[in-house]
Amino acid sequence: MARQGMKLRGLYAITPEAPDVIEKARQAMEGGIALLQYRRSRRDVHEARELVALARRYAVPVIVNDDVELALEVGAAGAHLGRDDGDFAFARKKMKTKLLGASCYNDASLARRAVSLGADYVAFGSVFASPTKPAAVRAPLELFSETRLGVPLCAIGGVTLENAPQLIAAGADLLAVISDIFDAPDIARRAAQYRELFT
Secondary structure (H helix, E strand, C coil), X not given: CCCCCCCCCEEEEECCCCCCHHHHHHHHHHHCCCEEEECCCCCCHHHHHHHHHHHHHHCCCEXXXXXXXXXXXXXXCEEEECCXXXXXXXXXXXXXXXXXXXXXXXXXXXXXXXXXXXXXXXXXXXXXXXXXXXXXXXXXXXXXXXXXXXXXXXEECCCCCCCHHHHHHHCCCEEEECHHHHCCCCHHHHHHHHHXXXX
């Protein structure tokens, strides 16, 4: 169950590796994203704090990828962990009532375990070939219709506006997107087009 009364449904934008990430994120928020994941290859407390402050103005929860300590330090809404990002039970304890998501790849049993340890949502993917992670394991769409865990299910990997409707129809509550949002000529408009799919 999503904590802090948040409804987890819609577009889950993930920040690109770009120097103008704050401005790009602002445009995505203008378009109506449901969640924003701050994902960087290098730790940047100042940038993360600036992003969280901006997101508060738009009432968009910020989730920090792979770094519970950074999430807590900058006052983010939560954190997202992969299989190799530390002890999930320990992270749940540290995060208290904040959101905690889990990457579950193509593994329903991993998702069940994450939920039993307190995950607020689980992500399956790559659902399609991903330009960001071309070697990622592929997750069949049936995972969304067959895996009912009482928490929102997120589809990630190669998500585009064109294939998004079939993911929603399959049972995805959240669509995690990087390239198709942040490479668009009009980021806010692209985000708004995704938002319309959920109304």
